[in-house]
Amino acid sequence: MGKIYVLDTNVLLQDPYSIFSFEDNEVVIPAVVLEEVDSKKRYMDEIGRNARQVSKLIDGFREIGKLHEKIPLHNGGFLRIELNHRSFHELQEIFVEKTNDNRILAVAKNLSLEEQTKENGRTVILVSKDTLVRVKADAIGLTAEDFLNDRVVEMDHIYNGLQEFFVPKEVLDRFYEKGSLPATDITNKPFYPNEFVILKDALGGSSSAIAIVDKSGSIVKKLVFDQEHIWGIKPRNVQQTMAMEILLRSDLPLVSLIGKAGTGKTLLALAAGLMQTEDLGQYKKLLVARPIVPVGKDIGYLPGEKEEKLRPWMQPIFDNLEYLFNTKKPGELDAILAGMSSIEVEALTYIRGRSIPDQFIIIDEAQNLTKHEVKTILTRVGDRSKIVLMGDPEQIDHPYLDEYNNGLTYVVEKFKDQSIAGHIKLIKGERSGLAQLAANIL
Template sequence: METYGIDYKESGKKGCVSLQKVYVLDSSVLLHDSRAIFQFQDNEVIIPFVVLEEVEGKKRREDNVGRAAREAIRNLDRLRNAGRLSQGVSLPGGGKIRIELNHYSREILPINSDLSLADNRILAVSLSLAREEERSVILVTKDIAMRVKADALGILTEDYYNDKVVMPQITDEVLRISLEDEQIDELYRNNSILWHETLPSNSCIKTVLSDQCVLPLVSSPDGKRIIYCMGQGRASWDIRPKNIEQAWALEMLHSTEIKLVNLMGPAGTGKTLLALASGLEQTVHGDKYLRMLCARPIIPFGKDIGFLPGEKEQKVRPYMQPIYDNLEFLLRSKKDKERERSGESIVESAIDLLIKKKQLEIEVLTYIRGRSIPNQFLIIDEAQNLTAHEVKTIVTRAGEGTKIVLCGDTDQIDHPYLDRESNGLAYIAARLKGQPFYGQVRLVHGERSDLATRAASLL
């Protein structure tokens, strides 16, 4: 993870005096991380006045951007008690923050630049400071176009790196071991064996047998045992794994010791289907959980269709349709087909019946904040569209006996201020890997249909 505030040392002087940097923050940074002003160590943070205007314009929104805007304004208001922000106020980490009121010049930008645009006014502030300051002046923005314009003007510019993580190669996350014939026989008999060394908790493992057959294995949470994932004909709600990654996923989904499972992979690899099948099996048949709760962030694909009519359930149905599609596939194959064959008329769908019995709840993430969720199987779909702060908020909602499953693809992000290195899914993977309560699987093989798999690779 990138760290801000690496000091440049001025050599030749006794004691070596450090030269601070000056970071100019774009509004996209504050709307992405409301605590961004505290992340620059002992350097000076500059917020152009136009940034305050942009953030204020977002504060009445009821989504996550609005929440970040309100929190950013509250943080600045608390700092105001320590002095005038326009003159500079010390930050807890040793740095300084200042709201810049000047540097509104038409001559400093290229001819015909429209200074009514907020981006151009921020660029003007950055360029003017860069010409006046002896220190390095860096514009920090999540806006790619803004970084390109800044570079064209000769302004040093960076993305906001504080919550970025670098995911390892998929092959680096899978352990490979060799087993003796006696160990393999014991695996088939007992589903697990003791291992001679401590392995990383809940790691995906595979071993290749003499006939080139690959066994899917995982390490136990304490790392002292190896578990055979296909033991006792592993299946959930009549869904059986079609590849080794799905076998790893089902094992972790059924483990009572793993409280948080992270399933990452492209569309069609079975993330949501496996999570729902496991949740139904353990909730409806196994009685391990009181309810299965499914949720996803409301971020439309493509142009938004505006306000929707009806009650809350009718309004959110279009956004939750992928979950309904998978549930209908699972439940129809299990119940409705049998009733149809017997000639029985279907008055209510199996989904409606489970909802009435309070064994199933389909909700939007907006309504999860502030809740305590005990003894439930909680599935968060499209988790790549969540920030690190939002994922932390969701995970901390878990009460006693709750299991959380995060599903998503870091290459399909619709959030305007997130990318594959700064989303909540990747953040969780980087921070919790190796914890005994956490397991993750990166699925790679598309199993939706032959058409979908071929199209994904060719188009």
């Protein structure tokens, strides 16, 4: 006996192809959901793009049959646009206002009551990304679920790029002597390419070593850039040392860094980028960009030219540049950047359609990107370029993203077994004692 899944608008706006995620069951889209999707299709952002995609998908189903009847899907399921069951009679004493959310609840509840009268009635499940809609559904005796098919990883299993092992003292000595070890000398479990390893004395001695797995995943070797000063910046902890290693590796065109506020992601990436662009000449330009997603209420339109409009959004980048250039006076950093044409600070709004060769690219706050947006960015990267994606998956300001389905987590999980990518999770905050305490307890 199959099930009936009633989809909320936010499920379709998060993933237009969610229609095909319910196997051989029946998918019901209430008419009010189509109205909400229609109201979003004019938006010039990811939500608008998904709304237009949903519209095209549903329009294509008209060639198969009538939308208010069951239309077969290629996965064995069925799709139906629900025009009936809109009566608010069952809910009018519980929810006074006839909001769109309550209308969707009414459709699901009426379908459920109808199925209960049948001998082999099916279970009706409301699928919504909205927590309060699921709470309301539970309050009226309706089964409700979150849409989890878009998650690339289960809870608490995001790849952190690091493993720790306790090994015999002779293994540590052999590693120091030869500079490398077969991975099988440490564990029989497979490693990912470019994964970091911390080796500690199994007997509790003070000996330890930091290593990195080679591209084949079979050899564990010493770091190349261990404890180097980069533009006056020296790694303060183990994870920062690991981050500097992959940031300076020219054979890793993709690097991802995740960590809480104050762990040094932006500062380390900028220092590595400046060194390789200005000092070594490995790249023609350092491009720094971040998505424009406000924290709290949007401040609206900003006056001035493009650079003046971008300044408030890009200020965290400029704060780090002021530290690296050791500027003291107002306007001093602007004068330095004006004389250095190789540094460009940009909003991600302007990256679509570009081809970016020979550049060191830093994408800050990448956790606010969707899967589609991060794909758009990575497909812009040209020959001999290196891109660094960084952010904190626990600090997301996008309404339809969470820790497990955002673009940054998506890249980390999809590229963890690729030899061209490196990743590390930064744990210890180095901004200040207050910042570290706030990140941990708030």
